[in-house]
Amino acid sequence: MASGGPLTPAVLHILLALSAQDRHGYGIMKQVEADSRGKVTMGPGTLYGSIRRMTDAGLISESDKKVDPSLDDERRVYYRITALGQQTLAAELQRYREVVAVARSLSPKTAGA
Amino acid sequence: MRWYSRLLRLYPRPYRERFGESMEQTFRDLRRERPGPGFTLWIFLETFAGIVRERATDVGRSAMARNVFKTVKYVALAVGALMVAGIVTVMLLARGTGEDITGVVAPALLLTILSVVAAVVATVMQGRQNRRKTRDDLAG
Numbered sequence: 001m002a003s004g005g006p007l008t009p010a011v012l013h014i015l016l017a018l019s020a021q022d023r024h025g026y027g028i029m030k031q032v033e034a035d036s037r038g039k040v041t042m043g044p045g046t047l048y049g050s051i052r053r054m055t056d057a058g059l060i061s062e063s064d065k066k067v068d069p070s071l072d073d074e075r076r077v078y079y080r081i082t083a084l085g086q087q088t089l090a091a092e093l094q095r096y097r098e099v100v101a102v103a104r105s106l107s108p109k110t111a112g113a
Numbered sequence: 114m115r116w117y118s119r120l121l122r123l124y125p126r127p128y129r130e131r132f133g134e135s136m137e138q139t140f141r142d143l144r145r146e147r148p149g150p151g152f153t154l155w156i157f158l159e160t161f162a163g164i165v166r167e168r169a170t171d172v173g174r175s176a177m178a179r180n181v182f183k184t185v186k187y188v189a190l191a192v193g194a195l196m197v198a199g200i201v202t203v204m205l206l207a208r209g210t211g212e213d214i215t216g217v218v219a220p221a222l223l224l225t226i227l228s229v230v231a232a233v234v235a236t237v238m239q240g241r242q243n244r245r246k247t248r249d250d251l252a253g
Contacts, residue, residue, distance in 0.1 A: 024135075025138070026139045026142040029143075043155065043156055043159035043163075044136040044159070044163070045159045045160040045161070045162055046159060047139070048135065048163070049163050052128065052167075077135050
């Protein structure tokens with residue numbers, strides 16, 4: 001996963017959701033939905049499967065910090081992006097930029113330039 | 114809600130222990146937001162797909178680990194057997210010649226002992242792995 005290959009949409013969106021702040025599972029889901037304008041909807045099966053693989057790969061980790069403890073159940077587990085996760089996200093976004101640049105150079109209309 | 118808890122029991126135990134509670138919490142949050150049979154069906158299918166994925170990963174991992182221990186065991190035993198055969202051959206060839214074979218036999222003997230230790234450790238690890246798998250299977 002962190003080997004430099006393209007990330008799956010779920011992993012990319014989770015990294016994006018955690019890049020701004022630590023979030024719990026449901027918070028990640030809501031943020032992914034908002035970031036993708038409702039186009040990416042993941043259920044608990046996909047979300048926690050991705051979280052397991054991402055924690056095993058060192059892209060994210062459990063966080064002690066509660067964003068707003070007064071509003072949350074104390075048992076909720078928050079996740080944070082790691083330095084490796086940030087590097088991986090930056091590399092993936094750079095890859096996207098390069099793909100868009102190639103698409104623009106080939107056909108400005110299809111790239112939405 | 115009860116059906117979802119039961120569904121989660123189909124996950125491999127380590128996964129369930131790690132994420133089960135969070136998944137139930139997330140399910141409760143989602144249900145509050147999206148009531149209805151469509152949501153229930155979606156969650157069921159989505160979670161079931163997750164169970165199949167995690168089970169497949171689990172089986173793949175344990176099979177790989179079992180194969181590693183088995184390979185180490187057989188390689189170590191083969192090396193040990195070759196060393197013993199070599200030592201015996203050297204001793205037979207040197208018999209009666211008065212030649213000092215300590216320099217050859219001593220490292221070979223050390224390698225034989227290390228091979229036996231590696232084989233024993235791999236066998237013990239393989240046994241532990243098998244017992245753990247049996248326990249997990251029984252625990253469902």
